[in-house]
Each structure stands twice: as C-alpha cells, then as structure tokens.
Amino acid sequence: MLRSHILLLSLCFCGIFVLSSGNASVLLYNASRIYTGRSPHESVEALCSSSNGTILAGGALGEVEEICKEEARLSSSRVRSVDAQGHFVFPGFIDSHAHLMELGQALTRIDLRSAKSVAEVVELLKKTQNSRLRQKASLFTTAQKTTIPSSSESAEWLEAFGWNQEIWPGHQFPSRYDLDGAFPDTPLWLKRVDGHAGWANSKALQLVGELPEEDPQGGEILRFPNGTPTGVMLDNAMAFVESVIPPYSEERKQEFLRAALAECAEQGVTGLMEAGVQNKTDIDLYLRAVDEGWYTIRNYAMRGAAIDTPDAKMIHTPDGLLTVRGVKFYLDGALGSRDAALLEPYNDDPGNRGFLFYEPEDLLKEMKKWKDAGYQIATHAIGDRAVRTLLDVYEVLLNDTAGEDVDLRLRVEHAQIVEESDVDRLIRLGIIPSVQPQFIGDWAFAEERLGEDRAKARGYLWRSLLERGARALPLGSDFPIEKVRPVEAFFNAVSRRDRNGKPEDGWKKEEALDRFQALKGFSSDAAFSHFAENTQGQLHPGFWADWVVMDRDLLRCEEERLLNSAGAVVGTFVGGREVWRNEERWPSGAGARHTRYIPDVVNYV
Numbered sequence: 275m276l277r278s279h280i281l282l283l284s285l286c287f288c289g290i291f292v293l294s295s296g297n298a299s300v301l302l303y304n305a306s307r308i309y310t311g312r313s314p315h316e317s318v319e320a321l322c323s324s325s326n327g328t329i330l331a332g333g334a335l336g337e338v339e340e341i342c343k344e345e346a347r348l349s350s351s352r353v354r355s356v357d358a359q360g361h362f363v364f365p366g367f368i369d370s371h372a373h374l375m376e377l378g379q380a381l382t383r384i385d386l387r388s389a390k391s392v393a394e395v396v397e398l399l400k401k402t403q404n405s406r407l408r409q410k411a412s413l414f415t416t417a418q419k420t421t422i423p424s425s426s427e428s429a430e431w432l433e434a435f436g437w438n439q440e441i442w443p444g445h446q447f448p449s450r451y452d453l454d455g456a457f458p459d460t461p462l463w464l465k466r467v468d469g470h471a472g473w474a475n476s477k478a479l480q481l482v483g484e485l486p487e488e489d490p491q492g493g494e495i496l497r498f499p500n501g502t503p504t505g506v507m508l509d510n511a512m513a514f515v516e517s518v519i520p521p522y523s524e525e526r527k528q529e530f531l532r533a534a535l536a537e538c539a540e541q542g543v544t545g546l547m548e549a550g551v552q553n554k555t556d557i558d559l560y561l562r563a564v565d566e567g568w569y570t571i572r573n574y575a576m577r578g579a580a581i582d583t584p585d586a587k588m589i590h591t592p593d594g595l596l597t598v599r600g601v602k603f604y605l606d607g608a609l610g611s612r613d614a615a616l617l618e619p620y621n622d623d624p625g626n627r628g629f630l631f632y633e634p635e636d637l638l639k640e641m642k643k644w645k646d647a648g649y650q651i652a653t654h655a656i657g658d659r660a661v662r663t664l665l666d667v668y669e670v671l672l673n674d675t676a677g678e679d680v681d682l683r684l685r686v687e688h689a690q691i692v693e694e695s696d697v698d699r700l701i702r703l704g705i706i707p708s709v710q711p712q713f714i715g716d717w718a719f720a721e722e723r724l725g726e727d728r729a730k731a732r733g734y735l736w737r738s739l740l741e742r743g744a745r746a747l748p749l750g751s752d753f754p755i756e757k758v759r760p761v762e763a764f765f766n767a768v769s770r771r772d773r774n775g776k777p778e779d780g781w782k783k784e785e786a787l788d789r790f791q792a793l794k795g796f797s798s799d800a801a802f803s804h805f806a807e808n809t810q811g812q813l814h815p816g817f818w819a820d821w822v823v824m825d826r827d828l829l830r831c832e833e834e835r836l837l838n839s840a841g842a843v844v845g846t847f848v849g850g851r852e853v854w855r856n857e858e859r860w861p862s863g864a865g866a867r868h869t870r871y872i873p874d875v876v877n878y879v
C-alpha cells in the first residue's frame with residue numbers, strides 16, 4: 275500500500291519535473307513541533323521531501339524515514355537527515371506584497387547618515403568605491419587583470435543617500451567642489467536624508483550639460499553668487515541629474531538581487547508576491563538566477579501595468595521558483611503624502627481629498643486587456659475613495675465573466691481605509707484584500723490625517739474582513755517600505771501594537787488577528803491569493819518543501835517574544851534546499867542534543 279502510494283507520487287512528478295539525482299531527499303526530524311499549517315494544532319514528528327523539492331510524507335518518524343529511504347532509492351538520490359534539534363518548524367513565510375529589487379537597492383546603497391562632516395562623506399564614498407573596484411578585479415582571471423586600469427577611479431556613477439548638513443559643523447549646504455578633489459572623474463549623485471535634495475560633483479554636472487537659467491516649477495538649482503550651480507538641487511530640479519544617470523549595470527543588479535535574497539532567507543521568507551517589477555529586464559535576471567541555481571525564493575512576480583503590456587509572456591519555471599501571471603496597478607498614493615484618495619477631505623488638510631491615478635473608465639479598459647490575456651490583477655488602493663472606485667471597476671470585470679467557470683481572484687493591495695458599506699461589497703464580490711500588519715505603526719498619523727473616529731471606523735480592518743467572510747487575508751510587509759521582519763509583523767497582527775509596543779492596549783484591538791490567522795496570512799492565505807493553495811503554504815504531501823526553523827513557537831510563545839524576535843529564525847529551506855542557517859543557534863552536524871518533541875502527532879503518510 276505504502277509502496278504503491280510512493281510509486282504513484284513518483285510517476286506524477288516524473289511527468290512534470292526532471293529529477294536530478296544530484297539532489298537529496300530530506301528527512302526533517304527531532305523538532306519540538308513541525309506545524310503543518312493546516313490547523314492550529316496539527317503537527318507531525320517528521321517530514322520527508324523528495325529530491326524534486328516537494329514534500330512526500332509527514333508523520334511518525336519511523337514510517338517517514340522508510341518512505342524517505344525508498345524515495346531516495348527510486349530516484350537514485352540520497353537521504354539528507356536534518357536534525358531540528360528541538361526547534362520549531364513552520365511553513366515558510368510568504369510575503370504577499372513586497373518589492374524584491376528595491377529591497378536589494380536599499381540594502382546595498384551607500385548610507386551617509388552617520389557622516390558628521392563633508393570629510394566623512396568623502397571618506398565613506400572612497401571606501402565603498404575601493405571595495406567595489408576590488409570586488410570587480412577579483413572577477414577577472416589573472417591574465418585579464420593586467421588590462422584593468424590601475425587608477426582607483428571609475429567612470430561608473432556612484433550614488434548614495436543620507437547626508438544631512440544639519441548635523442555638520444556650520445550647517446551649510448555642501449558644494450560640488452567638496453567632492454571634486456577626491457572624485458575628479460567619477461560622477462557622484464548623493465541624496466539628502468529626506469530625499470528632497472541631491473548633491474552632484476562637477477563630473478556629474480558636466481554629464482548633465484547646460485542647466486537652465488530659470489529654476490523649474492517646484493524645484494531649485496542652488497547657485498554661488500556668480501550664478502554657477504553649486505551642485506545641490508532641490509526637489510524637481512533633481513531630475514536634471516537623475517535623467518542622465520544610466521540604468522544600473524547587470525553587475526549592480528545582480529548585487530541587488532543577491533542581497534535581497536540573502537535578507538529574505540535570513541528572515542525565513544521563502545515566498546513573495548512582488549507587487550510590480552520595476553523593470554522588465556528584472557525578470558530576465560530572475561530567470562538567469564533560477565537557471566544558475568542561486569534563486570532562493572518562490573516569487574510570484576507581477577508585471578507593472580505602467581511599464582508592461584498584456585501580451586507579455588507568462589512564466590512558470592518547473593521548479594516553481596518564478597511565476598509571472600499577475601499584473602499590478604496603482605490607483606492612488608499614500609496617507610503620508612496626502613495623495614491617497616479619500617471620500618471626505620483630509621482632517622489635517624481640509625479641501626484635499628487626494629486623487630485617483632486613473633479615470634475609472636480608463637482603468638477598466640486597461641484592466642480588461644490584462645484580464646483577457648489571463649493575468650491576475652492586483653491594484654494599489656489605500657484611501658476609501660480609491661477602494662470604492664476599484665470595487666466599481668472590479669465589479670464590471672466580474673460581471674464580464676459571469677456564468678463562466680473562472681476565478682479571477684482580484685486583489686486590492688493595502689485596503690488601508692475602507693468605508694463600512696464597501697466591506698460587505700468587497701466580500702460579496704470575492705475580492706482579496708492584501709494587508710500589511712507593519713503599517714499599524716502609522717496609527718498616530720493615520721489619526722491626524724483622518725481624525726480619530728474616521729481612522730478607527732475605517733482604518734486597518736483585518737479581523738472584521740475575515741470574520742465577515744473574506745476568502746483569504748494575505749499578509750505582507752511592502753518591503754523595503756517596511757523591514758523584512760515577518761515575526762515582528764506577526765506581533766503587529768496579533769497585538770495591534772507598533773514596534774515600540776504602542777499603544778499599550780493595541781490600536782482598535784478588536785481588529786487583531788489570532789495567532790493562527792496571522793500564520794495563515796503568511797502561508798496558506800498568501801498562497802491562495804496567487805493560486806498556489808495546492809503547492810505552497812502548508813507542510814503536506816505534494817506541497818513544495820518550503821519551511822522555516824524557529825527557536826520559538828509562534829503560536830504559543832509570549833507576545834513580547836514575537837516583538838523581540840531578532841535571531842528567532844534559525845534556518846530556512848526552499849524546495850528542500852537549505853538556503854540559510856544560523857550556525858551558532860542551530861549548528862549543523864551537532865547531533866541530537868535536544869529531544870523536546872511533543873508527541874500529539876497526525877499521520878498522513
């Protein structure tokens with residue numbers, strides 16, 4: 275019986291995947307609990323994943339081990355035993371709304387915030403440039419090295435952010451000449467800490483060419499008394515420089531991607547829904563990384579409606595690491611910049627209701643094209659007017675397919691402010707709200723923008739969406755807007771408190787999720803929201819072997835341990851492959867040091 279079951283699975287997989295005998299089957303055991311993610315209580319003693327990266331069996335160790343051995347024999351692979359050493363295992367976190375390449379950029383950009391003077395800025399830049407050049411040199415073979423220019427300068431742009439003259443002696447704006455001595459040939463573009471000013475050296479200005487005499491609308495070119503530009507530009511004037519900076523080199527983009535993947539792995543994020551790739555070529559880079567074997571996340575990468583067209587091809591790599599069949603629209607802005615579209619004016623800016631990025635009929639026309647091409651549609655809508663307009667448009671799309679056997683799973687991204695009558699409508703239409711628990715950190719300024727009553731009545735509805743019948747409540751971080759910290763987000767979701775623990779009783783606590791709802795938000799609900807409910811988000815046969823190993827029990831530990839969660843993730847597996855391990859807290863090959871397994875197991879072998 276057991277054997278025929280395994281054979282059946284192997285046959286199924288053989289048809290779809292090319293089995294590589296180089297991959298091992300993985301036997302995971304000796305955890306305090308291995309939560310399957312199917313119910314708050316279901317756990318198994320051991321898991322086996324096959325060499326193609328999917329889970330083959332879960333249950334009692336003895337039986338699972340037998341199955342694992344047989345699978346290894348059938349697929350000519352070996353069994354890799356992974357001793358969880360008493361840690362806790364959960365389905366890997368799936369971030370339902372995030373930006374992968376932007377995360378890489380944020381992680382690798384040169385940070386000038388610590389510089390206390392112009393001299394320190396120059397020193398930081400010099401250090402970074404030297405280490406980049408060294409890195410580059412190490413990529414060349416010895417023979418090629420002789421051709422590398424010996425100069426320590428490069429013509430590639432160097433960008434940085436974070437300078438702040440307010441913390442320097444004299445508090446004066448800097449100038450191009452402060453940089454020219456150390457960087458005569460490298461164009462520099464350095465953004466101020468608030469993003470509203472940029473500072474260029476003379477090389478950069480030379481590439482920009484002649485600047486206009488007049489300042490542009492909403493911007494300023496700072497000048498010396500004789501009229502020469504100082505190199506500092508404010509707001510809209512920054513575009514003069516930014517428009518001539520060439521797109522990032524392939525090398526730099528690889529650097530972004532590697533940094534982002536490493537960060538996700540370290541935080542236990544095994545999957546994400548990328549809410550609009552910023553560049554069409556990013557997808558080519560992802561494909562190359564998949565091919566080369568260093569793509570370590572399961573990405574449902576949505577195309578950006580503004581930069582792509584519905585005839586763009588859909589992608590699903592056989593290892594399930596990259597899926598492209600979604601598109602992302604933006605319908606409004608954000609509360610911070612007061613351009614989220616509201617039904618009534620801003621409390622702190624009477625007369626302003628924000629604005630919509632599309633006329634509804636234009637949006638509908640665009641969306642129809644994508645829908646007809648088979649794409650799933652996700653739309654950024656933060657304000658209650660944006661949400662209502664979106665529901666109007668979505669309703670037409672849904673009526674379009676009425677009677678057909680299709681499930682569009684239309685998504686509203688953020689759904690931060692939703693008017694009461696729209697909650698039921700959203701649910702009735704089967705639209706999926708994708709929300710970000712970390713955004714609860716904005717509770718104080720949400721009250722400023724909306725007034726406390728409106729904020730509390732319409733803001734950050736989570737539990738009521740679920741309890742009134744939402745099909746799923748996928749959770750995300752919107753990284754790099756927020757940090758990649760799923761455990762901390764878990765805290766926000768269940769406590770309605772921000773990362774400082776405020777407000778102490780939770781902000782509108784009745785909207786808090788329970789622990790299992792939060793777990794589902796980062797696993798099975800997230801999977802459902804992009805049609806992956808049969809392959810992701812659970813530790814169950816047939817699902818991808820994506821799991822996170824933690825030093826604490828997310829479902830049962832004290833709430834404060836969710837907040838103070840640095841180091842909580844000790845290991846991350848994607849498709850049965852270990853993509854990250856904290857050697858200190860979970861040493862490999864240490865043997866069975868702990869045996870804390872709590873034996874109320876479920877067998878489903």
Ligand SMILES: [Zn+2]
Pocket residue numbers: 371372373549752
């Ligand atoms: Zn976003």
